[in-house]
Amino acid sequence: MNYDVLVIGSGPGGYVAAIRAAQLGMKVGVVEKESLGGICLNWGCIPTKSLLKSAQAYEYAKHAADYGVSISGEVKPDFGAMIGRSRGVAEGMSKGIQFLFKKNKIEVISGFGKLTGKGSVEVTGEDGKKNSYTAKHIILATGARSRELPNLKQDGKNIIGYRQAMNLPKQPKSMVVVGSGAIGSEFAYFYQSIGTDVTLVEFLPNVVPNEDEEVSKTLERSFKKMKMKVMVDSSVESVDTSGDLCKVTIKTKKGEEKVEAEIVLSAIGIAANIENIGLEEVGITVDKGKIKVDDYYRTNVEGVYAIGDIVHGPALAHVASAEAITCVEKIAGLNPHPVDYGNIPGCTYTSPEVSSVGMTEKQAKEAGYEIKVGKFPYSASGKASAAGQKDGFVKLIFDAKYGELLGAHMIGGNVTEMIAELVVAKRLEITGHELIKSIHPHPTMSEAIMEAAAAAYDEVIHL
Structure with a gap:
């Protein structure tokens, strides 16, 4: 066997699993097709918080007089510099994972990993070259991507997902954000606060619909105070991208409404990355787009485990990390408590x-x-x-x-x-x-x- 534990994916599930396994004396390898740290560190949790901090700094500067501070001259957001800072923060965090892997003697295998049989994984590199590796225990931690609706297909230019929203070449004058969960609300707040004219569309009766209703109503009032247009009980029916602006048709309780915007950001959830990773080949059970696991993240195939966004439970970085530690400690013969899904904190970093x-x-x-x-x-x-x-x-x-x-x-x-x-x-x-x-x-x-x-x-x- 090449490894005791081979992890496919290096997000907050994968890299935590790898480090904990190494701490417990196992020989560990990690397969990663892109950047260490996964979506969370590179295109999710960390860089979005950097953007939101920039927005907060701009808000403070605009209202400095309220705190008895005088600023001469116009206070303006520098969109390019905000994006640049965000990317720099993300790169720094990814390098931090590299350091932790080196410290814990974890080997990184660059490429796309796929299960090929009991205890074996084939990795395809960027050059198309394939190599095979073996392990006693294989942990799938392949994460998720922005979910697409048939009537809201992302083209990366007019209709975008969260990844493009963090790296736009210039600040849009107007934007429609579809979905008001944590991702949608955070981006809606960020862009509105730096001067983009934002329309936030939510299918359910309240923004941040998983929250207590009083919280949702308070956040909606706060958004409206910023001059954001908030449309609840509404759905985007179609987007016409043939002109200079996107023409968005929105179905409301009062009938159809048309909104024009430079960009449409689709934030209607995520889809698990379970395609082409060999699940069918080895016979792993999938239920409703997620891999079926027990309390210790064991699949129905011996020696194969799954954690994070590809299994049941909330798709949150801290949940993936908790699952990773529970999974690895069970592999090591310890007796960890199963994750308590009734005690998971949720955070939305708006203001x-x-x-x-x-x-x-x-x-x-x-x-x-x-x-x-x-x-x-x-x-x-x-x-x-x-x-x-x-x-x-x-x-x-x-x-x-x-x-x-x-x-x-x-x-x-x-x-x-x-x-x-x-x-x-x-x-x-x-x-x-x-x-x-x-x-x-x-x-x-x-x-x-x-x-x-x-x-x-x-x-x-x-x-």
Whole structure:
């Protein structure tokens, strides 16, 4: 055998699996057809956060006078420089993975990997040359790509996916963003904040539709305050790209509406990269476009595992990493706990930020819980006022019988950093009263968590 573990794909599932396997004393190889770090580091999580930071810096500069700072001359966004910075950040992170692989003696095999039989993988290099490798354990971590609808085919120029949206040659004057999940909302916010005229179209009744309804409504108001056009309960029926501008036909409850824009960004989800990787050849079971696995990511074929966006569960980088560690530790003979999919934090890096974990209020009621709900607005937070970020709130949902935290939903400054406290609280089955009695530092945004818990039990001080 060439390797103990051979990983196909080096995103936040693949590279974490490789490093953990190496830490546990295994000989590890990683097959990667493009850049180390996968979509997340190169075209997803990391470079988008760089763009959003640039947008935030521009917003601060525009409103510097609100903070008692005088800036002479016009403040303008430099789109090319923003894109350049984003690419530089991504390249730096990818080099960081190279360093970690070298440190952990992980071998990188460049090319496209395909299962060819029990314990064997064929890798096709850029030059078309094929080489075969063997391993006791093969982990598939091939990730996903932007999903396409039949009436919204991406041409990479007029109708684009998230990848092109991060590398446009010039800033568009107008854009239609289709889909308001985390990817769609983040790009809609970024482009609107730097001066592009954005129309955001969402098929469901609320933007960020997986979030608690109150959070969704607050983010929609924030978008509209930016002069973004938000269309919910709407669907893009067709796009005519024959002219200088894209003519987008949108079906709404009131009838059809036509919107013209330079660019249409399709952000209607992702599709798993499971084609041509040998699944059919070795007989791996696929269900609804995802590879079927057990709690430890074993497929129905012995010695083959799958993690990340190609299996069930939320398609998030931190989920892929958690799955990777669980998978590898099981291979090594340890006894890891299965991933708890009811305690996965979700974050959307708009401004205001959005984060959540666990059940929404609606879901908790539908599950039959008698609940206590506590809500604390940022307008009552001293730190939020001082920061000039008074929009938002923290909302906590508790089981009325036992006091257990069922869900947490936040919108406002810094909430993507604050959600981890509630993930830990939920994991440890902390009660509302234990949260109230855990002293939070003042002045901080995180005090709003303690205050929201107190509000659920009619003990809130600052409301």
